[in-house]
Structures are given as structure tokens and as C-alpha cells.
Amino acid sequence: MSNAVLDIKDKPKTGHLITLSLQHMFAMFGSTILVPTLVGLSPAIALLTSGIATIIFLLVTRFQVPAYLGSSFAFISPIIVATTAGGIGSAMIGAMFVSLVYAIVSLIIWKSGYKWIMKIMPPIVVAPVIIVIGLGLAGTAVDMAMNITVDGVKEYSLIHFSAAIVTLATAIICTIFFRGIISLMPVLMGIIVGYIYSALVGIVDYTPIHEASFLAVPEFLIPGIDYEFKITSTLLLAMVPISIVTISEHIGHQLVLGKIVDRNFIKEPGLHRSLLGDGLGTFISSLVGGPPKTTYGENIGVLAITRVYSVYVIFGAAIAAILIAFLGDIMAFIETIPTAVLGGISIMLFGIIASSGLRMLVESQIDFDDKRNLVIASVILIIGIGGAAINFSETFSIQGMALAAIVGVVLNLVLPGRPKVEETEE
Template sequence: MTRQDIVLDVHERPKVPQWISLSIQHLFAMFGATILVPFLVGLSPSVALISSGLSTLGYLVITKGQIPAYLGSSFAFIAPVIAAKASGGPGTAMLVGFMAGMIYGIVALLIKQFGVKWLLNILPPIVVGPVIMVIGLGLAGNAVNMAMRIDPNDAATYSSLHFSVALVTLFLTIIATMFFKGFFGVIPVLFGIVCGYTYAAIVGIVDFSGVTAAKWFEAPELLIPFVTYSPELKWSVAIAMLPVVIVTFSENIGHQMVLSKVINRNLLVKPGLHRAIAGDGFALTLASLIGGPPNTTYGENIGVLAITRVFSVFVIGGAAVFAIIFGFIGKFSALISSIPTNVMGGVSILLFGIIASSGLRMLIDNKVDFSKNRNLIIASVILVIGIGGAFIQVTEQVQISGMALAAIIGAILNFVLPGREKNVDENALLSEDNN
């Protein structure tokens, strides 16, 4: 890529009118997914926007303004957050992000000291791929219930009308994903939600009373530890969170590799993978301290960078500022809250399926050979244990179940079964020293 191919380089600042328009474009790219996650786990979309903006600004500082990445709500943490909230309320759910952030910080220090080979050997594609598939398929029931029912938790509330809203949303999102080009090609989720919401309003299942009553400017209800709630550590929550961290580590490494190719810089060397991981850890911790869902770098915004050839961190920072501002607009928050669960269910059918398919794609891209019995065994065990809901009751309060148990057993099998590749190919971008 030549300098002529770049519209704005990483440290170039656009003029104000262009700056605003480019930043809003990134805001749209992350918006649909960022508000969907808190909607699914029962957290505040406004707080999610604020934590997303603050996390991104912090990430830019930690990475020395060298990585133009936007951070938004992570789909990988949906299951453990839901489980944590069910077992101990919002306060316990917030500990998921906090504990993950602490682990990220430790791993960042280890990567700075020892490089990244050890991490890739612990998390090879044959383990991570099936775990990603378990995350997506494990949420399939949630998506279907949201799509088909007036109340997702009550099987007796099936409604053809409400299901039609989900199907319209799903099909329009698919159309946008398949056929839209340019800027609109990177916001298919937002397009689907808007169209589904419009259809839901037409058929009369949207309640606008909350929007009418809401104030224009309103401070969101933050969940602050020891102020609004008392944190309660549950080891079952910590165990359930660990396999998700395994997945998000791999996801973050992948994002850095893709972004390095997009902007033609080896970000794994400068500013270093350890800074990127530390930035993600900061985002997870910050979100948990104010009541937002766990955050991670967004592939949607990397897509915007690739399309526009605008790599400026000032544009990314501008999008973060706009996200924070939107979080304080009460009418906007109320409008999001008025979206029927069936709309989100329709989008979730596609998104949760894509998560599962991403695990399959990881196996294909890394040419995992399923003619080898060891690979077939590892993947099979992870999938059945994870989706089937197997568990080990360690103590009365601690249970290793589902995805967590599947990931642990998969990692053990990878180490004990013969034929393991002891030196993982780090790819050309990972061949250099990351210290």
C-alpha cells in the first residue's frame, strides 16, 4: 500500500467538518452490536455507550495513539454475564468483566516479558475454534425464545405476530449483509434493527410511552461497586468466565493481525501486543466499574478503516466522544429500551450463528486436519460437553459447567494426546519479537 492509497494516516488530524462525519460513521458501525449486548443481558444501553467511549479513549492512550481500534460490547461474554446476573444480580455480573480485566493485565505483562509463542501454544485453533462454536450454539435457545415469544422466559406466550417481527428483522439484516456495499455494507446490524423496529411499530407492538416521558438530557444509572451495590465474588462465575477469556485473547490477537495488514504496520511489534492486550484489559475493568457490559475491539470498525482508508486515531477518538454524549441523551436511551425483544431476537439468530460459524472458520483457515483422530476427538468432546450442559460439582457453591468445562477438558486433551504440534506457526506478523 502506497502513501497515495491512504486518505488520513494514523496520526493525521482531519478538518472539523470531515472529522465529525468520519467519527459518526464509526459510531454507526459499532452502534448496533454495542447496544444489542446490554439489551440481551439486561444492562443499560446508555451505560454501554458511555463505557464504550471511555474504554476506547483509554485504549488509545495505553497503545500510545498507534492503534486505531474502537471498542464496544463483547458478544463472547453474554453467557457468563447472564449466568452471573441470575446467580447474584447485577453486582455479581459486573465481576465478570473485572476479573477478565485482571487476567488480561497479567497476560499483557507475560507477553511483554516472554513474547507470544507460549500463549499460542496454550490456545491452538483446535481448542479455541470449538469453544467459539460452543459460545454461539449455547446462545441459540436464547435467540429463538426472544424471536418467537412475547415474553422470552414464558413458553406459553408464543405469538405469530411477534415472530414475524423477528423474521422480518432477520431477513432484512441478511439482505444488508449480502448486498449492501460501501459504508452501508458495514452497518447491516443497525439497518436490520431500524427496519425491524419500524415494522414492529407498524404492526402495533412498540410502546412509545417511555420515549414520550423521558427527558432529553438525563444521567444514566451507573452501577458503581461499594456505592450502588456490594460486590459478591462467586467462584462459579470466575470459572465460567475463564473459557471466554481464552476466546477473546484469540479474537484480539486476530484483530491486531488484520489491523496490521489494513494500515500496513506491524502493531504486534510497535506498540506491541502487550499494549493491545493491556488496553483491552483496561476496557474490561472500566466497564465493570460503571455497570457496562465487557468491551472488546470491534471488527466492524476495522472494516470501516479498510473501506475508507482513513486510519486516523483522532477519528476513532471522535467516535468515542460521540458515544459518551449519546449516553446522556435520555430520549435516546428510552428509544432503545422501547425496541421489542423480537427485533433483537431476529438479529441474534444471525449473530449467534455467526459466532458459531466463526469457530468453524478458524478451524478451516488454520487447516486443522480432521483426518487425524486427535483433532476429531478434541473438537467432538468440546462441542458435546459445552452444548450438552455437562458439569462437575466441585463444592456446594462452585460448579464447573458447560463452556468452562469443555474448554478445560479440550485444553487437557490437546496436551496429553499424541501428535500435538509443539511449535505453533505464529504467522508472518508474529515472527518478530514482541518485547
């Protein structure tokens, strides 16, 4: 048994429950609202659906896995591609099909076990694709940090770039020099300090706050009402292949979380249940206009620091997120965050994503003296970061990260010398 302050099924006192739940809510807050801001979705919907998705996940996993679901960074570029091609509705439909992939994979795992996944998506494929996710967004982060749009034209702004630098510096300081909960909230702390600096130098537009009401219904996007439910090859090819990365990310989180709380979540309640819960959360989110979901490393970090593993606390954080989503003043305040501040924090977040891919390569002891590994990683990186595309027609193409993921899987399957997957007790 782990040295838990509160184990998975332990229920804290009411006062502690509220405090601990808010701590988890703030840990995921910055990252969860950043994703919709970058892709043109409603931060309120993202917050609302993160709470709903987490409750769904807890129900599907029989309240045995203390994990929080937030907005997935892996889908930022695919959502932008799908939106550019067919409007924001295309991105939502694509996310629905991603959740269908989750459901199919969870069904297969339920019937046949999980070892086959590692044959298709070993670290030599997954890690370079994760690197592509981070580095592929580098241009977006830098552009947000130092440029502003004036009369439809982008212009360099030193004052805005200074706000980005202050934001980034704060996040770095909180990560390196602080301990406890502050070190787990560098995104939120960076945004807060960056916002204060932006207000002092006069680049914050307070108009949304003046126009907001105390209570407000989030901006839902309902298929058939707010957009036409139209399935195209572009949206499928932009979104669905990213499942390769997010499923691998999910498995990694379950293994790490299991080590922290001294459980084997792959066996009980089972990878098929946690993956299905993740997929259903994404489906419900996309059905009302929210971004795809994933289990959050930020909240796993909170569990590790506090040793409070109670699912009641996770459930409380989900309820808090749902309630805050309907507070118009708070969500309007979020809208006033300057783009430069979000750009500054994105520089670190996107870099961390890329670095986590490098970390996976190191921890998996990938041997780059092996030409097979060298070829697979090299091709994935250049195709993904370079933005390569296969255009079959004006509406049918595979590009960027999606193409890199597919090519990586194919190369791993067809090139000789593939290592055998070690037998693992199920």
C-alpha cells in the same frame, strides 16, 4: 506503506472528522447496545463505557492502533450464569477479574514474548469454543424472536415472529446486496426496519419515550453502593475462563488490522500494550456497570472499506458515543425496541459468531483426519453446546462454555502429537 486515504496519525478536517467519526459510531452501535439488552444491563452505560474504553485503549497503545472497543458477545452466557447465581453485581466482579487476567497475560508477554500463547490456545482449541459461543446462544435468539411473556408464561406469537423475520431479512439483504457503509451496518439497518414494521403492526410500547427527559444520567452500578463486593467461585468460574477466547480474538483482530493498515501491531506498540488497553477498558466498564469489552470487527471493516485509518476518527467516535449516552430521549427510544426485533438480529449475529469459528478451522487448515484434532473439537463442541457442568457444591460449579474452554486447553496440552508452533519473528 498502505494505500491510505488518511494514515494513522493524519488528522482530517473538522467536517470530515465529524462525519467519519459518526460512521464508526453507527457501525458499532447496534451490536454494542444489543449485548446489555440481552443480559439486563443499561444500553446507555454500554455506550458510555465503549467510548471510555476506546479512549483508554488509544492512550495505552500510544495512539498507534486504530481500534474501537465495544460490548463482547463472548460474555453473554457467562454474565447470565453469574447474574442468576449472585445478581448482576457478580457479573461485574467477574468482569473485573477477567481484566486482571488480561493484565497478567500482557505482563508475561511483555517479559517473555507471545509465542507461548499459541501453544496454549491454538486454533483447534479456540475455533470450536467460538462455535460454542454462537450455537450456545441459539436457543436464546429463537426464544426472543417468536415468544412473548404473558402473566409470567411464555407464549408463541406469530406477529412478533414476523417482526423478527423482517429484521433478519433486512440484515441479510444489507449484508449481501448492498455495498459501502450500508453493508457494514446490517445490525443497525435491521433494527431500524424491524422497528418500523413493529410500529406498523402495533407491538411497540412507547411508554419509556413519554417518560424520558432530554438529558439523563446512565444507570451506573457501583460496587459497595449498588451491590455487595462479594467474590464467589461461581462468578470466577463462569467469567474468567472466557478470557481464553477473548484473548485469542484480540490477537486475531490485531493481526487482521495490521494487514489492513500495513503495520505490525504485535511488534509495535506491542501485543502487551493492546491487550492491556483492552483489559483496562473492561475493568473501567465493569467498575461502573458496563459489559466486558473487545475490539470490534465491525469497525475494522469500516477501516478496510474507507481506507481512513486515522486514530483521530476513532477518538471522535468514542466521544460521540459518550455524548449520546447522556441523551435520555435517544436511550428511551432504544428501550422501546421490541424483543422480537432483537431476537431476529440475534439469529444472524450468533450464527455469524459460530460461522467465524468454522472459518478459523478452515483458514488454519485443521486436518480432521488427524484423530487428535477430531477428539479435541468434538469434546469441546458437545460439552459447550450440551451445557455440561461439574457441580462441586451448590455455589461451586464449572459449566457450559467455561468448562468447554478449560477441557479444550487441557486436552491440547496432554494429548500426544501436538504440532510445534512455528517460529515467528517478534
